[in-house]
Each structure stands twice: as C-alpha cells, then as structure tokens.
Amino acid sequence: MAKFLMLGKYSAEAVKGIASERTKKVIEAIEKVGGKVNSMYALLGVYDLAFVVDLPGVNEAMKASVGITKLTGIAFTTAPAITVEEFDKILG
Numbered sequence: 001m002a003k004f005l006m007l008g009k010y011s012a013e014a015v016k017g018i019a020s021e022r023t024k025k026v027i028e029a030i031e032k033v034g035g036k037v038n039s040m041y042a043l044l045g046v047y048d049l050a051f052v053v054d055l056p057g058v059n060e061a062m063k064a065s066v067g068i069t070k071l072t073g074i075a076f077t078t079a080p081a082i083t084v085e086e087f088d089k090i091l092g
Contacts, residue, residue, distance in 0.1 A: 001036070001054040004061050006068075007077045008049035014073035022072060029067050033060040049074065052081070 027037050035055040043050055055061045058080070065078040082090075 001056060002058075002061075003038075003081045004053050004055055005079050005081045006049075006051040006053060006065060007047040007079075008051070008068075008074045009046075009076075010048045011073050011075065017072065025071060026068050029071060030055070030064050033063045033067070035060060035064055047077075 023040070030037055030051075030053055033055065035053050038052040038054060040052075041050045042048065053064070055064060061078050061080070065076045068074065069076055
C-alpha cells in the first residue's frame with residue numbers, strides 16, 4: 001500500500017453538508033477502493049481538510065479523490081507521500 005495525502009477545500013455548498021454521517025461515507029468510499037484512513041484533520045488556511053490514507057496505488061487514489069468530490073462537493077488535491085527517512089534514502 002502507498003501513502004497519500006488528500007487536501008480538501010470546501011465549497012460554500014459543501015460547508016452546508018458538514019456532518020459526522022458524511023464523514024462516515026467518505027471513509028467508506030476510501031475503503032471501497034481498497035484503502036485505509038490513517039488520520040483526518042480539519043485545518044485553517046488554504047485547505048480545510050487533510051487526510052492521510054493508505055491506498056493500493058495511483059488508480060485507487062484517483063478513484064477515491066474524484067469519488068469523494070462527487071459525494072461531498074469538496075475539492076480534493078491528492079498526492080503520494082513518503083516519510084522523510086525514505087526520502088533521505090532515495091536522495092541521500
């Protein structure tokens with residue numbers, strides 16, 4: 001499994017749907033494509049949400065990102081992530 005960082009930005013319409021029930025549906029959507037949610041954070045600043053997830057690969061990351069956007073109206077930017085230790089090994 002690969003690690004991905006999903007950064008979400010609420011639209012005005014998406015803010016109206018904030019609810020724990022919708023959060024459960026988001027988790028289910030990630031699990032449906034074979035993923036696992038490690039952590040979810042609400043943010044202040046450029047992005048409103050940050051999820052750290054494990055997914056089988058890029059195809060599943062795209063499915064999860066677009067699927068969650070369709071489900072919630074929240075625009076997501078999704079990027080692969082590696083630990084700094086892994087980064088140092090690759091480039092060091």
